[in-house]
Amino acid sequence: MNPGQQIWTIARLELGRVFFSRRSFWVYLLAIFPSVIFIGHAVDASFKARRWGSDRKVSAEALNRVQSGMTDEQVLQLAGKPVTDTTRKRRPRRDDDPAAEKQPDVRRYMMYFDGKRRVDLRFEDGLLVSRNMRDLLNFEEDRKVYAGMFQFFYLRLGIFFGCLGIFINLFRGEMLDRSLHFWFLAPVKREVLLLGKYLAGLIAAALIFGTGALFSFLAMVLPQDGAEVQTFWQTIGPEQAFWYVAAAMLGCVGYGSIFLAAGLLLRNPIIPAIVMLVWESINGFLPDVMQKLSVLHYLQSLCPAPPPLPNDMPAIMKMLLAPAAPSSVPLAVLGLLALTVLVLFAAMQAVRRLEINYGTE
Amino acid sequence: MSATEIVFDNVSKFYGDVLGVNRVDLHIPPGITSLVGPNGSGKTTLMNLMTGLVHPNSGVIQVRGLSPFAPEKLMKIMGYATQYDSGPRGATGFDFVSTGLLLHGFTKADAQRRAWQTIERVGLTSAAKRKVAGYSKGMRQRIRLAQAIAHDPEVLILDEPLNGLDPLVRAETIALFRDYGASGRHVVLSSHVLQEVDVFSDQVILIANGMIVAEGQIKSVRDEIHEHPSQFLLHCKDASRVASLLFAEAHISEIKLAPEGQGLLVLTRNREAFWAALERIALSGIDIDGVIPTDENVDALYEYLIGGGR
Numbered sequence: 001m002n003p004g005q006q007i008w009t010i011a012r013l014e015l016g017r018v019f020f021s022r023r024s025f026w027v028y029l030l031a032i033f034p035s036v037i038f039i040g041h042a043v044d045a046s047f048k049a050r051r052w053g054s055d056r057k058v059s060a061e062a063l064n065r066v067q068s069g070m071t072d073e074q075v076l077q078l079a080g081k082p083v084t085d086t087t088r089k090r091r092p093r094r095d096d097d098p099a100a101e102k103q104p105d106v107r108r109y110m111m112y113f114d115g116k117r118r119v120d121l122r123f124e125d126g127l128l129v130s131r132n133m134r135d136l137l138n139f140e141e142d143r144k145v146y147a148g149m150f151q152f153f154y155l156r157l158g159i160f161f162g163c164l165g166i167f168i169n170l171f172r173g174e175m176l177d178r179s180l181h182f183w184f185l186a187p188v189k190r191e192v193l194l195l196g197k198y199l200a201g202l203i204a205a206a207l208i209f210g211t212g213a214l215f216s217f218l219a220m221v222l223p224q225d226g227a228e229v230q231t232f233w234q235t236i237g238p239e240q241a242f243w244y245v246a247a248a249m250l251g252c253v254g255y256g257s258i259f260l261a262a263g264l265l266l267r268n269p270i271i272p273a274i275v276m277l278v279w280e281s282i283n284g285f286l287p288d289v290m291q292k293l294s295v296l297h298y299l300q301s302l303c304p305a306p307p308p309l310p311n312d313m314p315a316i317m318k319m320l321l322a323p324a325a326p327s328s329v330p331l332a333v334l335g336l337l338a339l340t341v342l343v344l345f346a347a348m349q350a351v352r353r354l355e356i357n358y359g360t361e
Numbered sequence: 362m363s364a365t366e367i368v369f370d371n372v373s374k375f376y377g378d379v380l381g382v383n384r385v386d387l388h389i390p391p392g393i394t395s396l397v398g399p400n401g402s403g404k405t406t407l408m409n410l411m412t413g414l415v416h417p418n419s420g421v422i423q424v425r426g427l428s429p430f431a432p433e434k435l436m437k438i439m440g441y442a443t444q445y446d447s448g449p450r451g452a453t454g455f456d457f458v459s460t461g462l463l464l465h466g467f468t469k470a471d472a473q474r475r476a477w478q479t480i481e482r483v484g485l486t487s488a489a490k491r492k493v494a495g496y497s498k499g500m501r502q503r504i505r506l507a508q509a510i511a512h513d514p515e516v517l518i519l520d521e522p523l524n525g526l527d528p529l530v531r532a533e534t535i536a537l538f539r540d541y542g543a544s545g546r547h548v549v550l551s552s553h554v555l556q557e558v559d560v561f562s563d564q565v566i567l568i569a570n571g572m573i574v575a576e577g578q579i580k581s582v583r584d585e586i587h588e589h590p591s592q593f594l595l596h597c598k599d600a601s602r603v604a605s606l607l608f609a610e611a612h613i614s615e616i617k618l619a620p621e622g623q624g625l626l627v628l629t630r631n632r633e634a635f636w637a638a639l640e641r642i643a644l645s646g647i648d649i650d651g652v653i654p655t656d657e658n659v660d661a662l663y664e665y666l667i668g669g670g671r
Contacts, residue, residue: 001466009463017450178445181414185443186464187436352430356414357376358445 006188010196011203014170018204023173024165027205030158031212034149035219038142042223045136052113056083060114063133066121070128072108075121082110082121116225139224139232146220147305150213150244155251155299156280159209163255164273166205170197171351172263178358191348198260198344205252213248217241240304247302250336254295257340261347264354292335301332364426366390367411367516367547372420374406380571381406385420387573389549392563393542396551403571404551405444408518411549412441424516425547437465440509444520446501448493454480454504455489458511465512479511480504482537484530498525499651506534510541517541519550523557525651528639535561554654560633590614591632595639596624596650603642603649610638626655 001009018024062079076082090105108123113136122130135141174180183193221229221237229237255276262272283294291297327335367389374381382403396404409415410422413429422428427435448457455476462472480489483503488496493504502525509517517538523531539561541548552558558565567575597603604616604625612631619626629635643649 006464006466013449013460013463021450177450179449181443181445182448182461183464184414184432185412185436185439185441186461187433187466188464189431189433192433353416355416356409 003189003192006192007196007199010183010188010193011199014197014200015203018166018170018200021166021169021173023169027162027165027208030162031208032215033158034146034154034216035212037149038146038216038219041142042137042219045223048118049113049115049136052083052118053115056081056113058112058114060117063112063114063117063119066119066128066131068128068131071126072110072123072128073126075110075128079112082112083118084109084111137224139221139228142220142224143305144308146217147303148307149216150247151300151303151307154209154213154216154248155296155303158212159205159248159251160255160277160280161273162209163201163205163252164259164269167198167201167256167259168263168269168272170201170260170263171354172267172269175358181356184356190351190354194260194344194348194351198256198347201260202252202256205256206249209248209252210245213244214241217244236304243302243304247299250302250333251295251299253340254298254336257343257347258295261343261350264347264350293339295336295339298327298332298336298339301327302329363388363423367425367549368421368423369407369410370421370423372410372417372422374410374415374417381415382410382568382571385573387566387576389547389566390564391542391545391547393538393548393550393561395555395558395562395565396549396568397553397555397558397565398551398568399553402553402568404553404568405520406571407568408441408443408520408549408551412439412518414441414443437512438515439518440512440514440516441518442502442505442509442520442522448504448508451492451494453490453492454485454496454500454507457493457504458508461508462511467512475511476507479507482510483507484533499527499530502526503530503534506537510537514546516547517549519548521552522550523552524653527651528636528643528649531652532636532640557654560636590628590630591635592655593627593629593635594619594624594653594655595627596652598648598650600625603647606642606647607638610634624650 058079065078066075070078085108087106087108090107106125108126110121110123112119112121116137117133117135120130120132120134121128171180174183183197184190186193188196217240221232224232258276259269259272262269262276266272280294280296283291283297286294367387369385369387372385373383380403385407396407398404406415410417411424411429413432413435416430424435425438427438429435449460452460458479459472459476462475463469465472467475477486477489480486483506485500485503485507488500493501496504502522506519506522509519519538522534522538526534538548538550542563550558555565555567564578565576566573595603600618607613607616607625607627610629612629612634613627614630615626615628617626618624627635639649639652
């Protein structure tokens with residue numbers, strides 16, 4: 001058998017154990033979490049649209065004619081009975097206006113639905129003072145939310161900890177199970193064994209998180225307005241889907257190599273996890289050269305849309321979450337692969353020196 | 362260095378501050394070689410060194426001209442039945458053996474055919490599809506042996522291979538070692554009881570505290586050993602019947618019930634006659650679940666053989 005065949009044989013033998021390892025079953029939860037969120041959002045929107053639209057749907061034209069300063073009766077005459085209608089009386093504090101104690105504020109809240117948008121109206125003392133219109137499903141807003149979720153949760157936490165769970169167990173887990181000698185007694189170079197195990201972990205992680213990225217993207221896009229979705233797929237949709245999936249898979253390539261090496265070099269997985277998490281978080285503060293030693297730096301450069309950073313976000317959070325200066329896409333891919341090769345080379349040196357000494361585990 | 366011997370040239374191994382083995386010089390020719398020493402003496406370290414599972418701090422090891430640092434070459438000619446109980450998680454006995462063969466480059470069909478043949482050879486066919494984790498100690502010994510011999514190695518390394526085997530399997534296993542040794546291969550096995558291995562070894566290496574204290578042809582020490590009675594623990598359900606049958610043997614000098622009803626403690630002056638008697642009893646249909654040498658005089662025997670070298 002040539003080394004390529006040996007790598008594939010080892011990967012095949014390992015795949016089942018990687019996919020169905022009880023020790024890292026929680027990885028699946030990390031991968032499906034964004035899909036669950038977006039499916040939940042879509043189901044909620046669909047449920048509300050059905051409930052509100054069944055007998056209280058108002059024309060968009062009528063709602064557009066509702067203006068500030070109108071009385072509640074005028075609005076009722078114009079738009080008809082709202083979906084919800086609540087009245088609250090607010091008693092002013094004595095020090096505000098002692099004379100008003102016997103005349104409480106009357107606030108009335110009405111909510112209308114035109115089939116797509118919900119309109120919340122607030123009346124004070126019978127006059128419309130606030131009108132808030134929101135799409136039940138807003139494609140542009142949801143895409144921003146997806147971009148934020150992908151960069152802040154999926155890349156930084158989901159794939160990061162998922163790869164920690166999968167790759168660190170490839171050697172560390174065998175040490176704990178006292179079964180690593182089985183592999184070391186096979187007629188294969190240690191480097192080949194390492195690459196075989198890495199390939200098994202990579203196939204599993206890339207499939208789990210690549211599929212997770214694709215499903216969550218589809219869960220975000222498909223429930224939107226049909227015409228918008230069609231336009232999206234005819235323009236930037238396929239490219240965005242591709243790069244989200246590619247970024248997820250390349251994240252597995254990079255983080256996988258690092259946690260595989262960490263599993264060989266360190267006994268306690270908490271330490272590399274914390275060090276890496278801190279390193280990736282402060283990446284934005286580091287000089288350019290140091291930024292190139294971060295997986296997240298390359299992954300952020302591959303993401304097709306920037307994440308939203310609200311203006312009211314604390315400055316320190318903004319600094320931690322803001323992406324570092326991006327590289328071009330080819331540079332990002334090549335840089336990430338080069339970093340991976342470097343880490344795998346270090347892991348090969350470590351695995352050649354590794355001894356079976358279960359007594360100290 | 363010799364291409365037919367296992368050679369240790371001034372090899373030392375330390376685990377941090379703890380001594381594994383110290384300045385070991387050995388030339389092990391083909392045939393059956395037993396490493397004998399008390400627990401913690403360095404037997405497993407020697408085996409792990411020659412298989413590359415641990416690396417020496419100093420010195421050179423060659424196995425039939427191959428370095429343990431080149432597993433891709435060495436493991437093609439070597440099989441190692443370790444003392445470690447675990448195999449790949451969730452593996453059945455059949456998986457355990459056939460997976461090892463796939464790593465040796467056999468096709469799936471060949472690996473399966475060889476796995477079945479080897480499993481049959483160690484008498485585990487009916488349990489082959491059960492998980493190794495559910496095997497008894499003796500069954501685990503046998504499946505590890507099957508995995509070690511499945512690719513027909515030239516060098517067979519076995520760590521305490523007779524522990525926990527019942528008399529019939531033990532006799533079959535020893536016959537297998539003899540076959541291997543007689544065909545010009547290396548069989549290196551370890552035991553902490555010299556009397557256990559003297560009947561079939563071509564040579565013995567006595568090791569204590571990480572140092573080789575004696576080595577040579579077993580014949581020269583065998584006569585000395587025979588003068589010392591040996592004690593065995595027999596695990597069996599019908600202890601009183603086994604005891605009455607053994608009492609009829611002239612070489613048995615004492616039989617007593619083991620503490621906590623574990624079986625019988627038997628003292629014999631002739632080990633070969635004792636094993637023959639056990640085989641007769643087992644063949645007569647009485648179950649003997651296991652035989653463990655528990656000779657408490659092994660320390661005295663060491664001193665006797667090596668002149669107080671321990």
